Amino acid sequence: MLGPFDYSIWIVGSLLQLAVASCVVSRKSLRHYFALTTYMLCALAVGCGQYLVIRKSGVSSNHYWYFYYYTSSLLTILMYFVIVQFYEQAFAELRVNQYVRGGALFLLISTALFSYLVVRHNTDRLTTDFVVELGQNLYFVGVVLTYMLWAAILHLKETRTRLIQLVLALGIYFSGNAGSYALRHLFPDLQSAFLQWLPPLFGALLPLAWLYTFLRVPEDARLATARLVAPQPFAIKAR
Amino acid sequence: MIAALICVVSVAALLQFLTLYCRSILATSRKVRLSERVLEVAGVGRGSVAAGDFHRFLQLIHLCPESDDDRNELRAMGIYYGLLSVLGRVSNLLMPRVAGWSERERQSCSHFAAVVLDRRISHNQGLLAEQASGLL
Numbered sequence A: 001m002l003g004p005f006d007y008s009i010w011i012v013g014s015l016l017q018l019a020v021a022s023c024v025v026s027r028k029s030l031r032h033y034f035a036l037t038t039y040m041l042c043a044l045a046v047g048c049g050q051y052l053v054i055r056k057s058g059v060s061s062n063h064y065w066y067f068y069y070y071t072s073s074l075l076t077i078l079m080y081f082v083i084v085q086f087y088e089q090a091f092a093e094l095r096v097n098q099y100v101r102g103g104a105l106f107l108l109i110s111t112a113l114f115s116y117l118v119v120r121h122n123t124d125r126l127t128t129d130f131v132v133e134l135g136q137n138l139y140f141v142g143v144v145l146t147y148m149l150w151a152a153i154l155h156l157k158e159t160r161t162r163l164i165q166l167v168l169a170l171g172i173y174f175s176g177n178a179g180s181y182a183l184r185h186l187f188p189d190l191q192s193a194f195l196q197w198l199p200p201l202f203g204a205l206l207p208l209a210w211l212y213t214f215l216r217v218p219e220d221a222r223l224a225t226a227r228l229v230a231p232q233p234f235a236i237k238a239r
Numbered sequence B: 001m002i003a004a005l006i007c008v009v010s011v012a013a014l015l016q017f018l019t020l021y022c023r024s025i026l027a028t029s030r031k032v033r034l035s036e037r038v039l040e041v042a043g044v045g046r047g048s049v050a051a052g053d054f055h056r057f058l059q060l061i062h063l064c065p066e067s068d069d070d071r072n073e074l075r076a077m078g079i080y081y082g083l084l085s086v087l088g089r090v091s092n093l094l095m096p097r098v099a100g101w102s103e104r105e106r107q108s109c110s111h112f113a114a115v116v117l118d119r120r121i122s123h124n125q126g127l128l129a130e131q132a133s134g135l136l
Helices: A004-026 A036-055 A062-090 A097-119 A129-155 A161-186 A195-216 A225-229 B004-032 B036-043 B051-063 B068-094 B097-135
Strands: none
Touching: A004 A036, A004 A195, A036 A062, A036 A195, A062 A097, A062 A129, A062 A161, A062 A225, A097 A129, A097 B097, A129 A161, A129 A195, A129 A225, A129 B004, A161 B004, A225 B004, A225 B097, B004 B068, B004 B097, B036 B097, B051 B068, B051 B097
16 A cells, blocks of 8 residues: 555656756757657656556556566666766767767667566566666666766766766665665565665656756756865864 | 565665765865855864755755745755765664765765855855945
8 A cells, every 4th residue: 555655756756857847848959968868858757657557457466566667678778878868968079970870789688688687587486686787787787887987987087077976866766766676586575674775766856866966956057176176175173 | 576676676775866866966066165254154064064064054054045046955955964864873773874864975965055054154155245235
């Protein structure tokens, strides 16, 4: 049974996703953030789909369970395209877009192949552990990709504040979700205690952080990444 | 085993990304010099604000009419400041370097709050001036 808190997170998250997509479209940046907007709209559609499945079959039904975890995995794969677009933006001046796309295609095929082999190997227990493990692995690949992107941003001395904030928010999203899935895998009893809130909470925080970036950080704003890694200290006042 | 490894790496990455994200918000205020007025209002000496001044600035900010522009930023900084305070207290005896880092970060948060207060005071003064000119 879902409570008011579940519904609140769901409503707020959906509104934020819609707001991010509208913000990108209204600022005529759709071409620049196409994957991000597509992801937001798909996440919104999945949220509506989850609501319909709950209405039809109930929150404790197998239908909802499968729908939740498999759409979550599909959304994570879709999020890889968002990362690829950020890679393209970070490497824009190096003109290596074809390599980035090639790498992304390789990653996608590898992930699909790996998932297929795991599914084939686990056909007899596709119920409980498997989907959680798959979700955990997919999110962890996202953490690794985002971390590599952040390292590239630092190495290239990228200064676009908007890109930096979008990538950092993505890092929080992926690492938060991978951590909560791994905790669930390790301690299944904690799921009903607090772990069930974490993925929807991180799912709502991501569009909130992105919306903040689109609304408050101008496209031409610049920020030295060195300041983030080792900021200049203030002189501490003697008391 | 793999799940435990993923858990540890993910939590470490989460903390790092969270810190960097908060710093990226704080960075916008770092270059801003505080006016004499805001230091005087808060009863802070000249130069820079201290790590522990955050709550004092926050109280003063709440006295000013609310502005939608900075509410979320302040909330995020409040959470970050709270986490840093806990970390500072825990690491004070065991890891002095971490405690020092936490102190500097909290000072950045205080500076950020002071910048917000300064902005709100200017905004209110502008509104008052507008009202006064309207009455005349």
